[in-house]
Amino acid sequence: MVINSSKKVLIVGGGASGTLTAIALIRSGIAPANITIAEPRELLGEGLAYQTRDELHRLNVPSGRLSAVEELPDDFAEWSKAPSYSFMERRTYSTYLRGHLPDEVQHVREFVTHIAPTIDQGVVATFASGDEENFDGIVLAMGLGKARTPEFLDGVPESHLVIKDVWDGIALPQSQRLLCFGTGLTFIDVALSHLARDPHNTVVAISGSGNLPERHERSQISPFTPSLSDVDTLEKLRSYLEQAGESWRQAVDGLRPIMEGMWRTFTVEEREEFLRTDGSNWFRRRHRIAPEVADLVDAEIAAGRIHVVGGKVLEVHLGENEVALTLAGDETFTGDYLALCIGRDYELSDPLTLNLLAEGKTSRGPLGMGLHVDVSTGLLMKPDGNSHQNIYALGPLRSGEAFESTAIPEIRKQASLIAARLSAPKNMG
Ligand SMILES: Cc1cc2nc3c(=O)[nH]c(=O)nc-3n(C[C@H](O)[C@H](O)[C@H](O)COP(=O)(O)OP(=O)(O)OC[C@H]3O[C@@H](n4cnc5c(N)ncnc54)[C@H](O)[C@@H]3O)c2cc1C
Known part of the structure; x- marks a missing residue:
């Protein structure tokens, strides 16, 4: 027609x-x-x-x-x-x-x-x-x-050892020890590509929370069907998610049809607070990884090829051939390159x-x-x-x-x- x-x-x-x-x-x-x-x-x-x-x-x-x-x-x-x-x-x-x-x-x-x-x-x-x-x-x-850059790089001179945009279409440089800043979806992609290149390759991933994305269930779930009035303030949203307990996947997916309406009823202050305090948890639950990918990541963690660390990066040191990140508590992690995986x-x-x-x-x-x-x-x-x-x-x-x-x-x-x-x-x- x-x-x-x-x-x-x-x-x-x-x-x-x-x-x-x-x-x-x-x-x-x-x-x-x-x-x-x-x-x-x-x-x-x-x-x-x-x-x-x-x-x-x-x-x-x-x-x-x-x-x-x-x-x-x-x-x-x-x-x-x-x-x-x-x-x-x-x-x-x-x-x-x-x-x-x-x-x-x-x-x-x-x-x-x-x-x-x-x-x-x-x-x-x-x-x-x-x-x-x-x-x-x-x-x-x-x-x-x-691509976002973290505060700890403010004022630090440009270096080819820091890969600022992992999505610029250029392959990661060959290296053995990769440091990643960020432990979300972008990190999962970067880590899997890097580890598949060589059995000796390793990744250390650092983020504030040290939390990886959650996984999808192996079979389909039935989302809840909340109405907008159940979640039209930040307080109500938090209580809705908390009450779901182990069924958080059903709760999160159930919000999908009313998400836009919910966001529009939030005040700017509520939106800002949600992103600041609940954002990281929300994103790792809302954007989950395929079960097969989650299995692969778990296997690499068990094999010691992926090491995930939670903590605040205080300092970056750029050597001639390596990068070191020092965390609060004084622990330092070193890699051949640092890939920023905190998204756009x-x-x-x-x-x-x-x-x-x-x-x-x-x-x-x-x-x-x-x-x-x-x-x-x-x-x-x-x-x-x-x-x-x-x-x-x-x-x-x-x-x-x-x-x-x-x-x-x-x-x-x-x-x-x-x-x-x-x-x-x-x-x-
Ligand atoms: C790594 C990754 C994985 C994802 N996986 C999934 C998934 O599995 N399932 C899912 O549902 N969603 C997924 N998403 C989310 C979602 O699908 C993407 O965010 C979506 O692709 C957004 O597409 P876009 O076209 O709006 O933006 P982009 O993909 O960023 O495309 C925008 C395009 O606009 C062009 N452009 C920009 N400015 C101009 C201009 N002035 N003139 C002309 N061209 C311009 C750019 O060159 C670019 O190609 C993923 C996102 C990312 C980043």
Whole structure:
């Protein structure tokens, strides 16, 4: 059913969010040839998460929840010929997403640097080359910001021994003893890649808590079904999670459908407090690792090849060929390289975001996370509280407003709502 095939849409960013948006737009009647994706990377659908080539890196969401198409929930499981409760290799996911993109979709391998509304309710985009093009609508899907750096590196001179961005697409240098700062999902990927290279390789991982991500159960669980009024303050959320006891997985997963509503009812102070005091526990329970990956990590810990330490890093010493971290309590750990595994910033820093902010066209989201987006419509907001027409944003860009806005099930839903609005015959912007 073609609703309106003549609208021209630009998607800025061709990671999972941008690609899921293109797929949703096509399904809602926009002609593929009228869709342009601006993405400097060679392959669409990869972005940060799905660029890996390592077979040890698994998806952390079961196949049955990763369909690219809202109305066809089993699509990815059927494509991957895997049971719906299985955790596939992550590298397969971008291949799957690209399989849904017809060749007519235009991929411009450039950054978008500026966008500006036109008088006829369209938007003009400027590419890094200086080329300009008019569109009827724009969808922002630029993902997260730069890799985070810990305070203990403030003022410390740059060194090739410190790998600041493990997701920059460059393989880890060959080494035997790797030090990692951070013990979350990024650490799990880095450790498995490093250990698989050589049986003599080892990893020491340090973080404040020393806690690893939790694991998924071996079989599917049934989430609880809380209502928004059960968790609409931080105090209620804490008591809901505490009461769940051993059934915390069911409690955490049960929040998924109401998470955005819950976050929006929290005050900014409650959001800030949650991230500061409950955040680390929340993330390791909410984003769990596949049971097979957890088994592998446990085996490496038992074999002494992974050593996990909790503590505050007080000092870093950069030698000629090694790095040493000294913790409160004076214990020191040494490695050939230090890999920072504390993830990416929620504060975006790509050229378009910086220009939008500098030109006063939008503002950052609450707590500096993402951009200011009206999550009920997906429209980008102006600093004066009005929304832009026909400029939408999704994925991690909504983190300040929606919090959990990074996993595929949430992003897919956002993409399909944006597509419905952009393809509607009447301008709903
Ligand atoms: C390591 C990792 C593993 C994950 N595993 C899972 C999982 O198993 N299951 C799950 O549901 N979720 C997972 N996630 C979360 C989630 O899927 C990702 O956060 C999601 O891929 C976000 O995609 P994105 O397209 O919004 O951002 P990104 O992947 O960051 O892509 C953004 C793209 O935009 C481009 N870009 C940026 N600025 C511009 C610009 N100005 N002009 C043009 N292009 C621009 C960048 O080059 C980039 O390719 C994982 C995340 C990570 C980091």
